[in-house]
Amino acid sequence: MSTIKKVTVTALAAALGVTTLAACGSDGDAKDGGSGSSSKTVTLVTHDSFAVSDSVLADFTKQSGYKVKILKSGDAGTALNKEILTKGSPQGDVFFGVDNTLLSRALDKGLFTGYEAKGLDQVSDEVQLDKGEHRVTPVDTGDICVNYDKKFFADKKLAPPATFDDLIKPEYKNLLVVENAATSSPGLGFLLGTVAQYGEDQWTGYWKKLKANGVKVVDGWDQAYNEEFSGSAGGKKAKADRPLVVSYASSPPVEVLYSKPQPTTAPTGVATGTCFRQIEFAGLLDGAKNEAGGRALLDFMVSKTFQEDMPLNMFVNPVVKDTKLPELFTKFGVTVDKPGTVAPDTIAKNREQWVQTWSSLVVK
Amino acid sequence: MVLARREVARTGRRAELRATAARLGLMALPVTFLAVFFAYPVAAIVGRGLRDGGMWQFARIGEVIGRDDLQRVLWFTTWQALASTALTLLVALPGAYVFARLDFPGKRLLRAAVTIPFVLPTVVVGTAFLALVGRGGPLDELWGIRLDATVWAILLAHVFFNYAVVVRTVGGLWAQLDPRQEEAARVLGAGRIAAWRQVTLPALTPALAAAALMVFLFTFTSFGVVQILGGPSYATLEVEIYRQTAQLLDLRTAAVLTMVQFVAVGAVLAVHAWTLRRRESTLRLVDPARTARPPRGPGQWTLLGVVLTTIVLLLLAPLAVLVERSLDTPGGYGLDYYRALGDLDDSGSAFLVPPIEAVWNSLQYALAATAIAVLVGGLAAAALTRRAGRLVRGFDALLMLPLGVSAVTVGFGFLITLDEPPLDLRASWILVPLAQALVGVPFVVRTMLPVLRAVDGRLREAAAVLGASPLRVWREVDLPMVRRAVLIAAGFAFAVSLGEFGATVFIARPDHPTLPVAVARLIGRPGELNYGQAMALSTILMAVCATALLLLERTRVRNTSGEF
Numbered sequence A: 001m002s003t004i005k006k007v008t009v010t011a012l013a014a015a016l017g018v019t020t021l022a023a024c025g026s027d028g029d030a031k032d033g034g035s036g037s038s039s040k041t042v043t044l045v046t047h048d049s050f051a052v053s054d055s056v057l058a059d060f061t062k063q064s065g066y067k068v069k070i071l072k073s074g075d076a077g078t079a080l081n082k083e084i085l086t087k088g089s090p091q092g093d094v095f096f097g098v099d100n101t102l103l104s105r106a107l108d109k110g111l112f113t114g115y116e117a118k119g120l121d122q123v124s125d126e127v128q129l130d131k132g133e134h135r136v137t138p139v140d141t142g143d144i145c146v147n148y149d150k151k152f153f154a155d156k157k158l159a160p161p162a163t164f165d166d167l168i169k170p171e172y173k174n175l176l177v178v179e180n181a182a183t184s185s186p187g188l189g190f191l192l193g194t195v196a197q198y199g200e201d202q203w204t205g206y207w208k209k210l211k212a213n214g215v216k217v218v219d220g221w222d223q224a225y226n227e228e229f230s231g232s233a234g235g236k237k238a239k240a241d242r243p244l245v246v247s248y249a250s251s252p253p254v255e256v257l258y259s260k261p262q263p264t265t266a267p268t269g270v271a272t273g274t275c276f277r278q279i280e281f282a283g284l285l286d287g288a289k290n291e292a293g294g295r296a297l298l299d300f301m302v303s304k305t306f307q308e309d310m311p312l313n314m315f316v317n318p319v320v321k322d323t324k325l326p327e328l329f330t331k332f333g334v335t336v337d338k339p340g341t342v343a344p345d346t347i348a349k350n351r352e353q354w355v356q357t358w359s360s361l362v363v364k
Numbered sequence B: 001m002v003l004a005r006r007e008v009a010r011t012g013r014r015a016e017l018r019a020t021a022a023r024l025g026l027m028a029l030p031v032t033f034l035a036v037f038f039a040y041p042v043a044a045i046v047g048r049g050l051r052d053g054g055m056w057q058f059a060r061i062g063e064v065i066g067r068d069d070l071q072r073v074l075w076f077t078t079w080q081a082l083a084s085t086a087l088t089l090l091v092a093l094p095g096a097y098v099f100a101r102l103d104f105p106g107k108r109l110l111r112a113a114v115t116i117p118f119v120l121p122t123v124v125v126g127t128a129f130l131a132l133v134g135r136g137g138p139l140d141e142l143w144g145i146r147l148d149a150t151v152w153a154i155l156l157a158h159v160f161f162n163y164a165v166v167v168r169t170v171g172g173l174w175a176q177l178d179p180r181q182e183e184a185a186r187v188l189g190a191g192r193i194a195a196w197r198q199v200t201l202p203a204l205t206p207a208l209a210a211a212a213l214m215v216f217l218f219t220f221t222s223f224g225v226v227q228i229l230g231g232p233s234y235a236t237l238e239v240e241i242y243r244q245t246a247q248l249l250d251l252r253t254a255a256v257l258t259m260v261q262f263v264a265v266g267a268v269l270a271v272h273a274w275t276l277r278r279r280e281s282t283l284r285l286v287d288p289a290r291t292a293r294p295p296r297g298p299g300q301w302t303l304l305g306v307v308l309t310t311i312v313l314l315l316l317a318p319l320a321v322l323v324e325r326s327l328d329t330p331g332g333y334g335l336d337y338y339r340a341l342g343d344l345d346d347s348g349s350a351f352l353v354p355p356i357e358a359v360w361n362s363l364q365y366a367l368a369a370t371a372i373a374v375l376v377g378g379l380a381a382a383a384l385t386r387r388a389g390r391l392v393r394g395f396d397a398l399l400m401l402p403l404g405v406s407a408v409t410v411g412f413g414f415l416i417t418l419d420e421p422p423l424d425l426r427a428s429w430i431l432v433p434l435a436q437a438l439v440g441v442p443f444v445v446r447t448m449l450p451v452l453r454a455v456d457g458r459l460r461e462a463a464a465v466l467g468a469s470p471l472r473v474w475r476e477v478d479l480p481m482v483r484r485a486v487l488i489a490a491g492f493a494f495a496v497s498l499g500e501f502g503a504t505v506f507i508a509r510p511d512h513p514t515l516p517v518a519v520a521r522l523i524g525r526p527g528e529l530n531y532g533q534a535m536a537l538s539t540i541l542m543a544v545c546a547t548a549l550l551l552l553e554r555t556r557v558r559n560t561s562g563e564f
Helices: A003-034 A054-064 A076-085 A103-108 A150-156 A185-212 A221-228 A233-237 A251-257 A291-301 A304-314 A327-332 A344-363 B002-050 B059-065 B068-101 B107-119 B122-133 B138-143 B151-174 B179-187 B192-220 B224-229 B237-247 B251-279 B297-327 B336-340 B357-385 B390-398 B407-417 B431-454 B457-465 B470-499 B502-507 B515-523 B528-554
Strands: A041-046 A067-072 A094-099 A137-149 A176-179 A216-218 A244-248 A268-285
Touching: A041 A076, A041 A291, A054 A067, A054 A291, A054 A304, A076 A094, A076 A103, A076 B237, A076 B407, A094 A103, A094 A291, A103 A344, A137 A150, A137 A185, A137 A291, A137 A304, A176 A185, A176 A221, A185 A221, A185 A244, A185 A268, A185 A344, A216 A221, A221 A233, A221 A244, A233 B528, A251 A268, A251 A327, A268 A291, A291 A304, A304 A327, B002 B251, B002 B357, B002 B390, B002 B407, B002 B431, B002 B457, B002 B470, B059 B068, B059 B251, B068 B107, B068 B151, B068 B192, B068 B237, B068 B251, B068 B297, B107 B151, B107 B297, B107 B470, B107 B528, B122 B138, B122 B151, B122 B224, B122 B297, B122 B528, B151 B192, B151 B224, B151 B297, B179 B192, B192 B251, B224 B237, B237 B251, B237 B407, B251 B390, B297 B336, B297 B528, B336 B528, B357 B390, B357 B431, B357 B470, B357 B515, B357 B528, B407 B431, B431 B470, B457 B470, B470 B528, B515 B528
Parallel strands: A041 A067, A041 A094, A176 A216, A176 A244
Antiparallel strands: A094 A268, A137 A244, A137 A268
């Protein structure tokens, strides 16, 4: 090896070490500077499905003077659990994405500081689940429902199912795929939907019938929707053979939005009698470094600007009354009139027991 | 005369002292790195689960281990790992032979290709693999056999992932065994099988043991494959730890399971270290380029045919499915999905940046992770090369432990420990390369150790006695010999970092998604375009990995066999 090479290799090795350390240091400094009490940055901790338009964030900065930093922290359950673990030394100022199925876990742990957001009077009453203390602010709702493959049912000249009762009829045998209630949020939502429909004593009987009718359980939404459901783009390529899947009421418009060219009708439909309503909340984290910024962000999340932006970004419904829905939603979406609901306290008390019962009934 | 001898003895002692000091010095950084970024976070999260009001609750361990469902998980974890290891050896050993002993066109390319699965994220491969053994796959079309949601899908996927481990570890050594030794045995009257059993097999045993250990370790801690292909009915310890931690927040159960896995992996490593030491023998190695010949006779041609068929069906077909799907647009085959990757509007709002930027992010992270892994792993390997006491040998096994601890445990550990200055790294980009480097370090150590150990220690001693400083000894003696090994180790660390998903998904920042994270995010939303883009990005990831691996092939070390 020539001397030049020797020197180069040695220098390279040294440089790598130094830059690594330097990178560590400089980044640490930058962070310390950014999280001081006089900070103009407000950090929003949320789940992976969170999305917002850049222009809307710019609006917020213009209005309030705060810049938003978004920290996606895993799926909804994981993101919340991380916050619970780091309680008192939170990763950010506001947490968005705790829903009614996990709300009690967050409230019991004292994760949030109370704050009544400006504009809350425009939010419908039935989604304000912590009205007394305002530890959380409702931001959006979404419905977990069975979706169907329109083409399959048209080809078979069979009416698609509409209700929970339909799903256990013999003509729909071996057609439905659902997610694991223990590991997937739509899976849990669907289980809670059956609890809402049949009551705390009868839902197990329903699931026995559903199992006898050939329901298939997979672990997560990805697999159920992209691998097993014949109506989705991924499912078609995977030659999927289940025309019924537990997904969201907003999935059909999304199928339309992400197709090129856009079809004139959605390839999938929604069984509106099988829905469970999810409500998503945001809250000011206890121990937040930038409380003022956090409060401003909460105000903003229930403002018209943010609410109108949500549907096409996260495919959820606004909670503020009279928010204009995008055409995609009005044209391809469905309205769910009577979604199932279960009170958060009841969910909190029974969730684990129900999931365990469900697991031993359906999975094992 | 007497004086001179005493002088020499004193110099020798001083050199020995200096060597000890050097060894400790070399170990300082790796030990600190592992202590801060591995042991401390893991201990903290396990402690969180086992402590209550400042008291250790060891009774919990018994409670949790006694649970029926968790015993089933432990049993499944163990037997599927054993079965996967056996199956992988069975399928891959003929491949190891063919790559070692036979020459055929396209060999280099093929060797790089079979390594791709090893570094692909499981999110992607699970999808591709289902397409092959599930409904509508060739098995289904031809014979109506579907393996999805059976344990066979898991076992075959494990073969798919670990084929390269066997081919590279065993094949690498095999290629350097002098075929004349076996020939000599045959001339002396031994049958073909007897000659192989008595000459080649013993020489291959250390590599076989190393390969089996690695495959067992990877399958014992299997996460993505089991999560995707196992459905709700099968879970390994790793999957269960993830469920208990991330979904159920049952830290107590997770802590006990982590400890069970830790003990199991530690035991396997200890047994391995023990058998390896007993079997370590000096082999006369030759240039691999001289041992491979074009196939001769019907036996070798058949074997080559069988191996190539296996590779095409089991390894290349799933990869081809991904490429096909990435090109299959509604308007016929085309590059639409690839074009969409550069456009933020088309990707909707799953991202804050166009998905194609994930490629650049991934490369940057992987480079940083590689630098850290090579630095830490290289120093550790250098320390381990010196004549080592019991303590240092234990350190050798310890370096492998990060492979045996679940990413989610490390991730949650990072979260609750690295939250205060001077280590407030939770929002820092360096966290991703650090986590990736944890996985990369064992690879670097395992690749560099055999090479460094092959350096004749007397050369170092001579240099030291002649007055060279330890640094100078390393520069003049070791470095020239290990330069290629460093490159190979770096290549592996790079590829592994590129594909790392478990820890990265946990800590990657939203404006800086890595390739596997971007794929997972795209696949997580409905719509044709999202699905197509996910497949296109996966294909790009494959191409990047393949390129890195092909470059590696060009710098293969002669006369040495890394353990991967």
